[in-house]
Amino acid sequence: MWRVLWLGMLSLVLVMAQMLSAQARPESLAPLADEVSPAVVNITTTTVIEGRTGPQGIVPEGSPFEDFFREFQDRNGGNNGGNGNRPQRSSALGSGFVISEDGYIVTNNHVIADADEIEIEFFPGDGQPKELLPAKVIGTDPNTDIALLKVEAPAPLKFVSFGDSDTARVGDWVVAMGNPLGQGFSLSAGIVSARNRELSGSYDDYIQTDAAINRGNSGGPLFNMAGEVVGVNTAILSPNGGSIGIGFSMASNVVSKVVVQLKEFGETRRGWLGVRIQDVTDDVAEAMGLDKAKGALVTDVPDGPSKEAGLQAGDVILSFDGAVVENTRSLVRTVGNTEVGKTVRVVVYREGKTETLKVTLGRREDAERQANSTTGDNSEPPKVTEKELLGLSVGLLTDQIRGELNLPAGTDGLVILSVNEVSEAWEKGLRAGDVITEAGQQKVATISELETRISEAKEAGRKSLLLLVRRNGDPRFVALNLLK
Structure with a gap:
């Protein structure tokens, strides 16, 4: 008796599940196509x-x-x-x-x-x-x-609206429309295959879809089932130029912000924090005393908003304008979407504790134009007396070396003369001509100072030493293992 009742209830559940599944996917996309x-x-x-x-x-x-x-x-x-x-x-x-x-x-x-x-x-x-x-x-x-x-049309045009791309889930149905291969108004359907894809840009936030996207579809809309635009079809991954089910659409939450600025100003106006940053790796986090790899590590603070607010190289940005900073990509996107001229709170980790600073954002486009107007000159470092440390051969900076490396007058540090190609330093990208300006978040100008920083780190039980290294003026932090 109970067995029969149990089987009957199971059958009912299966029937209801099939009905719900049928409702989840419309029998036809024609009504949606007619609408959009x-x-x-x-x-x-x-x-x-x-x-x-x-x-x-x-x-x-x-x-x-x-x-x-x-x-x-x-x-x-x-x-x-x-x-x-x-x-x-x-x-x-x-x-x-x-x-x-x-x-x-x-x-x-x-x-x-x-x-x-x-x-x-x-x-x-x-x-x-x-x-x-x-x-x-x-x-x-x-x-x-x-x-x-x-365009100037003789009568009001029919239009579509942007939807919230952040609500798009992997597995949701989507529809792509456009002019593939010059065939004219064509529709294809698929699902959201992945979210938050990054291709090459700082502001990339692509929705990946298996809806057929081919040449000519570029610029066309990707619709959700409510007829809202959740993406702009932009690129495909293909060995032959045709669709193989891996297409990318720029998320509408990125596009809509850009469109508002283009409509108002004719160009974009993105916020600019004015720092150079890199991701915090596990070894860098350990060297700095962070409990885990998080945030964005500041490698340099040129003249600009952050320098005026007191940010320093070696700070780890943990929060920006109330939003948690997971990595450099999230910080760049969040800053870029913030209004130029807005004063924001930036929480940083510095020397074992957190500090909150207020930064008034500049405009990224202005900073980029200024940076592009300057040029540099690169030269090979000369041979000087050297010391082998951490797989590196380092030497003192002289005025002659500063000139040949195009370094500002007064720059202090140690020049890397050569790198052992089987060392961790080589694996992490250090090369001859790089300049070490800090070790253990303290400035170094002599070989003995570098040796002292190594000894201090070992005595403190550190497994690695954090170096601030500059190449062609661009700084970055590198953590080298002290146990190898």
Whole structure:
């Protein structure tokens, strides 16, 4: 009796589970496609390319086959009847989506970069523009590969809104729309395969999806099942250029912030803290007395907001404006999303205790332009008397060495003359020409001072010694094991 009842209840549970599963995935995506399609656009760009003499793109310039291919092109009209230097027009295709009824359109920067003309084709339907409309560029952000365009339409346009990409879960259904391989308005479906992917940029936050994304899909929207844009389709991972189910869409929470700034200013305005940082590794944490590897380790504080606020090289930033700092990536993104000119609280770990500092943020773009306007000169270090320590051969800095290494006058430290290639120092990237300016978070200017720091660390029971090393002016911390 109980067995029969138990089996009946189990069957009921299985039936309910199947019903819930069926409800989780709609029988058709057609209603969603009907809702969002009118806001998706095809983008055609035209670029004028200066004419070239010779068979460019067929054989390298100067090749022994160059004359043969030039003669072949001339016979077949390849040089346009002798006008081979005449400028030619090149076209490319991409995708985008309308975000306001007055004609603002989002796409990828690489879709419209260097374009001389941009034309927008709208999804066919009632109330939609029937002809291609020219678009102008409002602003671009190469760091996130986002561009904002504007068209003047005869009537209000249908548009879509951004959703909260942070709520997207691995396994959620998503739909990609765009202009793959020039085929026009096309839809593909899949799931969120992974979150928080990083490709190459400081501000990367990609959603990975197996929804088919191909060339021409770039700049198109990735929708959730509510018809909200949770990503902008940007890149694929593929050995052959076609979709293999690994596509990347820039998260909408990144894109929406960029779009607001492009619309208001025509450019981005990201917060700037004014420090150089690196991740805290396990050995660095142990050398500094941290209970675990966390935060962002400050390696240098040039002139700027942080220096004015009192931050120092060797500080570990644990919290920024109330948000916990997990690593350098999280700090860069959080700072970049913070308003320029805002005064924030920064909690740092310094010499065994925490301190709270107030920093008024500058603008990152201004700092980058200033940094790009300066250049350096690198030279090989000369041979001087050396001392073997921790797998390194080090020597004293002299005025001559400072000049050859392009170091500021008065810079103190020890120059690395050579590195044992089987040592931990080599594995961690130390090379000849690097300059050690601190050891154990204390300045060193002589070999005896470095030896003292090594002895002090060993006496304190430390397993490693933290060095502050500069290369071409850029500092970083390296922890070397004292037991090896």
